[in-house]
Amino acid sequence: MAALPAMADTLAFEDANGNPLSGIIKDAEGFAQGDYLVHGYALEPSPGSLVGAIIDGASNSGACIALACGTGNPTSYYAALNDGIIEIEHSTAGKAFTLQSFDASFIGNIYEGLNQPVAGVLRVQGFRADSTSIWQDFELQGRDFNTPGFDFAHFLTSQEFRSQQFVAIDFFGFSCNFDGDCTAFENLKGQFAIDNIEVSAVPEPSSWMMLGAGLLGMGWLSRRRQTAVAVGAAA
Template sequence: MTLTPMQVVRGVLAGVAASALIGSAAAAPINLIENGSFEDVTQANGTWNIYTKNFAGWQVNKTYGVELRNNVAGAAFDGVNFVELDTTGNSWISQTFDTTIGQTYKVSFYFSPRAGVAADSNDITALINGATALTASGSGVGASGNVWKEYSFNFVAAGDLSTLGFKAGGLSNSYGGSLDNVSVSAVPEPSSWATLLVGLVGLGTITRRRMR
């Protein structure tokens, strides 16, 4: 059987559409952050510790360190570990990762105020290359354990390396908010499949007109 030009175009369109759907379903964002859920350091259940040395991808404030918890004063959002940045005083962590100049990236993380602690002691500020991106805050008064909330923002890379940082804010009193499940992923560009589909639709329109 000889196919008409229109049947050929329709067959190609159907195949491309199916491939695009399969590709979009299979592709998952790649997290550029190492140890984003702080699971690469072993912390026994029901214990905590302050680390003043860099660990598993993260640069750590050497003076105050970072407090890693496993099921202490709340549970983790992802896995078993989470961190607090107000250790014996307000502290910070950061991580540098590869980026492409001009590419847009999405930063996502989960924050919880500490149970029983007012908002003025719970702030955690996210920074990109040292500049404030946003501040997560909230009151833990009346809460029981952690109450996690996702925060996110986009940034455009200005260099081939970018640095994401988090620092505790508010009262520096060893009682502060918690951080977990940090991720950075590239925001997808307009799909080449979609561009191809538009072109093929145009081809189909031209073919249909010529057949009239």
């Protein structure tokens, strides 16, 4: 029997009618986006802390009034704030999916990223059903004095990364200084905007899906520890 084709989706942070989603995201809160679940997390459990927001790019309202946010994207997008992590899973527990591309920019205060070629780094970490993971880093460009925010850019994952089947994918940011040193989870400055996340669900045998569901039941904490280890290894 021929393999079923993967089903592609684009997470654009809009509802079925194309209207922007709205709301502030606090630690461990989330929402459905099509066939996927999107959650915001802090590295250390901190219920009630602000980790993200849905921003209307046409007005950059809300959190971006006081920040230099993403520019060049007139639609709604997810803003990961205060070192927040964004995690994506399929709404069917344990169902595997792949990541092809996304749009992203840095988010900082009015003094960050000025005249820097790289303002930050976005790390994408994919978790397989057996709890192993791989990651890929993407540089988020800085800005000059004449621009009010950071330009969105389109990013493609590598062939190696997009060939992997994941049951969860995390996105988190590093902030970089003028010397090019980048750190994560240290100063609440690992902030970024993300939109148009292109993912494809992978048809799986029922036994594989059961294995993935059981491993997911181990909880977010195990993946959070792995994320911390990954950051430490890269520092």
